[in-house]
Amino acid sequence: xxxxxxxxxxxxxxxxxxxxxxxxxxxxxxxxxxxxxxxxxxxxxxxxxxxxxxxxxxxxxxxxxxxxxxxxxxxxxxxxxxxxxxxxxxxxxxxxxxxxxxxxxxxxxxxxxxxxxxxxxxxxxxxxxxxxxxxxxxxxxxxxxxxxxxxxxxxxxxxxxxxxxxxxxxxxxxxxxxxxxxxxxxxxxxxxxxxxxxxxxxxxxxxxxxxxxxxxxxxxxxxxxxxxxxxxxxxxxxxxxxxxxxxxxxxxxxxxxxxxxxxxxxxxxxxxxxxxxxxxxxxxxxxxxxxxxxxxxxxxxxxxxxxxxxxxxxxxxxxxxxxxxxxxxxxxxxxxxxxxxxxxxxxxxxxxxxxxxxxxxxxxxxxxxxxxxxxxxxxxxxxxxxxxxxxxxxxxxxxxxxxxxxxxxxxxxxxxxxxxxxxxxxxxxxxxxxxxxxxxxxxxxxxxxxxx
Numbered sequence: 001x002x003x004x005x006x007x008x009x010x011x012x013x014x015x016x017x018x019x020x021x022x023x024x025x026x027x028x029x030x031x032x033x034x035x036x037x038x039x040x041x042x043x044x045x046x047x048x049x050x051x052x053x054x055x056x057x058x059x060x061x062x063x064x065x066x067x068x069x070x071x072x073x074x075x076x077x078x079x080x081x082x083x084x085x086x087x088x089x090x091x092x093x094x095x096x097x098x099x100x101x102x103x104x105x106x107x108x109x110x111x112x113x114x115x116x117x118x119x120x121x122x123x124x125x126x127x128x129x130x131x132x133x134x135x136x137x138x139x140x141x142x143x144x145x146x147x148x149x150x151x152x153x154x155x156x157x158x159x160x161x162x163x164x165x166x167x168x169x170x171x172x173x174x175x176x177x178x179x180x181x182x183x184x185x186x187x188x189x190x191x192x193x194x195x196x197x198x199x200x201x202x203x204x205x206x207x208x209x210x211x212x213x214x215x216x217x218x219x220x221x222x223x224x225x226x227x228x229x230x231x232x233x234x235x236x237x238x239x240x241x242x243x244x245x246x247x248x249x250x251x252x253x254x255x256x257x258x259x260x261x262x263x264x265x266x267x268x269x270x271x272x273x274x275x276x277x278x279x280x281x282x283x284x285x286x287x288x289x290x291x292x293x294x295x296x297x298x299x300x301x302x303x304x305x306x307x308x309x310x311x312x313x314x315x316x317x318x319x320x321x322x323x324x325x326x327x328x329x330x331x332x333x334x335x336x337x338x339x340x341x342x343x344x345x346x347x348x349x350x351x352x353x354x355x356x357x358x359x360x361x362x363x364x365x366x367x368x369x370x371x372x373x374x375x376x377x378x379x380x381x382x383x384x385x386x387x388x389x390x391x392x393x394x395x396x397x398x399x400x401x402x403x404x405x406x407x408x409x410x411x412x413x414x415x416x417x418x419x420x421x422x423x424x425x426x427x428x429x430x431x432x433x434x435x436x437x438x439x440x441x442x443x444x445x446x447x448x449x450x451x452x
Contacts, residue, residue, distance in 0.1 A: 026397070038138045041217060042134050058117075070111070072099070102322075104289075105290060133438065150423050168200065291333050301316070365435050366436065371427040390414070
């Protein structure tokens with residue numbers, strides 16, 4: 001298999017990009033690869049930082065969830081007579097201090113702690129899924145940049161040949177030699193103008209890909225990216241994915257949904273939903289605790305002053321319990337349990353939908369890869385040699401006054417288009433393999449495993 005080599009920007013494009021990033025800080029990177037870009041994007045992703053903070057918040061909340069609520073302290077002045085406001089006037093006048101403690105229903109505290117713990121457990125899987133998606137996203141943009149840059153270099157190289165053809169047809173027309181017509185001169189100039197327009201369009205695509213890539217990188221890494229694509233030496237595509245293993249090929253070729261779903265069971269996106277489902281089931285258990293009574297205890301001490309005649313009075317100590325009585329039925333509790341159960345079922349449904357979507361995407365990507373491999377083989381073995389042969393034959397016929405110039409131009413344009421199509425095919429095949437890696441990474445040794 002042949003891998004495409006990276007082309008680089010012209011000096012004019014380099015000056016343009018330097019102007020675009022002139023406000024950025026000085027780069028600490030001498031150069032950068034696609035693997036480096038992925039690593040930097042992961043290290044500087046705000047979403048990952050926020051997700052980690054959310055996990056920490058849930059961990060902290062779960063630690064305190066199993067503690068009893070704070071007791072309630074009460075103080076009061078009871079039965080103070082309004083005709084004299086004297087504390088020792090009436091025997092029932094007292095200062096009362098009370099303490100009350102309520103106990104949650106059933107095992108609601110322990111269940112709530114488990115629920116928060118399950119909610120926190122899904123965050124590491126979410127981060128792993130996010131890292132895998134970042135790898136795919138950054139790689140796609142990097143490959144889009146490579147494809148556009150290679151096309152620019154290819155058009156720039158063939159433009160020199162087109163300029164020579166224009167000069168040849170002009171000279172032939174001026175000397176009135178051969179069968180060159182004014183129409184041939186105009187046609188040659190028109191094709192050269194179209195080539196320039198095509199070059200401008202591809203340059204715009206490259207600029208867009210670089211701009212989108214910069215959104216994932218730090219300022220210093222952005223400068224390194226521009227520097228990397230501005231070098232004058234080419235480098236091969238980075239860490240090309242390995243071929244599919246025979247076991248995976250068999251599953252994909254036979255469209256074995258059972259085997260592929262089993263392969264996806266350890267995917268971080270599905271594992272995150274599983275943790276969410278556990279939290280949902282715990283919410284059902286928590287709602288069922290509403291059927292159990294809520295108990296409370298209270299104790300108080302009341303102080304009484306001596307009478308106005310100096311007789312002592314006994315102080316009072318009281319103790320009691322409280323419990324709620326469901327005299328209005330269980331309608332509220334039933335609704336809460338039903339709502340929690342439906343929410344849990346929604347999560348399970350989301351999991352099944354994600355499994356089906358991932359399965360369909362895997363099968364679709366594999367079929368696309370198969371077709372791109374077939375197309376690449378066809379271009380390398382048949383199309384490119386034939387268009388080269390056609391271009392050489394048309395030029396030979398024209399120089400020997402046995403052909404016309406329009407055939408030469410058509411043959412050269414067809415050759416250029418075929419070469420550009422091959423670049424598209426090889427880059428798209430690489431991109432598809434990177435997307436397949438999102439589903440298969442960590443489950444097989446299909447792709448180079450890298451830690452970020």
